[in-house]
Each structure stands twice: as structure tokens, then as C-alpha cells.
Amino acid sequence: MINLIPMTVRGAEKLLQELKILKTIKRPRIIQAIVEAREHGDLKENAEYHSAREEQSFCEGRIKEIELKLSNSQIIDIKKISNTGRVIFGTTVTILNINSNEIFTYKIVGDDESDFKKNLISINSPISRGLIGKKIGDIENISTPGGNVEYKILKIDHI
CATH class of the missing domain: 1.10.287.180 (Transcription elongation factor, GreA/GreB, N-terminal domain)
Structure with missing residues (x-):
């Protein structure tokens, strides 16, 4: 397959x-x-x-x-997928790092498109994998290279 x-x-x-x-x-x-x-x-x-x-x-x-x-x-094409209010491939998600109180905005994209400096993260990254399927207000503990980090989803843009 x-x-x-x-x-x-x-x-x-x-x-x-x-x-x-x-x-x-x-x-x-x-x-x-x-x-x-x-x-x-x-x-x-x-x-x-x-x-x-x-x-x-x-x-x-x-x-x-x-x-x-x-x-x-x-x-x-994210514009052709109905908005379910959940994080999916192609959405732009704003998250709060609960540990540091920093806010980040990332668009979840394919491996070839990812560019961390432009806030484009791969669908296969730990953050993306942890956020997929979640909705606004959810708190997710994500294992990152720097250790476990708790993120709260503040906003999901379906654009």
C-alpha cells in the first residue's frame, strides 16, 4: 500500500x-x-x-x-473541508505554552513545506501530533526535544 x-x-x-x-x-x-x-x-x-x-x-x-x-x-485544501472546530492538517493554531506563558501560532503543513522560522510545522512534528484532533480550550502535554510542555489551544483558524 x-x-x-x-x-x-x-x-x-x-x-x-x-x-x-x-x-x-x-x-x-x-x-x-x-x-x-x-x-x-x-x-x-x-x-x-x-x-x-x-x-x-x-x-x-x-x-x-x-x-x-x-x-x-x-x-x-483546508478551505474545502468543513470546520469542525478541531485541529486538523492545514489549520493554523494559536497555543499558549503554560510553563513559559508564551503564545505561538503555527500552521500544520506537510514535511516539504515545514519551515519553523515561518511558523510552518510538519504534520509529523511532536507538537502537531499532540494537537491534531484537539479543540479550543484543550490542554495537551506534549513531549518535545526540550522535555514535556503543556500547551493550551487558544485559537484554531480554518483558512
Whole structure:
């Protein structure tokens, strides 16, 4: 059974854009670099050729990786899911760290989209796993790398 990769619409669009750039801009530029490097003669000691071939390998690997992720993705549009008042994939949740009295707001997204600096946390992170299915007012004790932390859900945005 294939495990589907959850992804927001924005995440899928980002991967599609990267794929387009790799195929239409980067790949042709690398091929041209290989052609030019071959014209310099002996390929054994041709650093430009080896560098371009290595770059080609990385580019092709990334293309395959993105295509695989997209073909196995489950694109979830939070706007098309009825609001149940619970934390689900794609919601933005505001939580209070009861221990430190700090307030955080995170959007729960797929692994490829996560960016902690932008408050985008992976569905597979300890915080997300602890919050999924909870509602406003719930207090959840979540095991984090820094130890157990109690969070209270203050707000859930279904946008």
C-alpha cells in the first residue's frame, strides 16, 4: 500500500514551480555546460565536465524526487473541508505554552513545506501530533526535544 504524502495546495504549487524551473531552466543550462566542457577535449582531467555531470546528477535526482512526491501526494485544501472546530492538517493554531506563558501560532503543513522560522510545522512534528484532533480550550502535554510542555489551544483558524 502506498502511503500518501499530505500536502497543502500551496505546498503542491511550490513543488510544481520548482519542478518547472528544474526542467525548463536548470536542466537545459546543465546540458549546455556539458556540451561546452566536452569541447575542451580530454574528459578525464576536465573539471568543468565532471562538475557539470555532478550537477546534472543532483538535478535529475531532485526532479525524480519531486515527481514521486507529487504522484503520491494527497493535496488537502483546508478551505474545502468543513470546520469542525478541531485541529486538523492545514489549520493554523494559536497555543499558549503554560510553563513559559508564551503564545505561538503555527500552521500544520506537510514535511516539504515545514519551515519553523515561518511558523510552518510538519504534520509529523511532536507538537502537531499532540494537537491534531484537539479543540479550543484543550490542554495537551506534549513531549518535545526540550522535555514535556503543556500547551493550551487558544485559537484554531480554518483558512
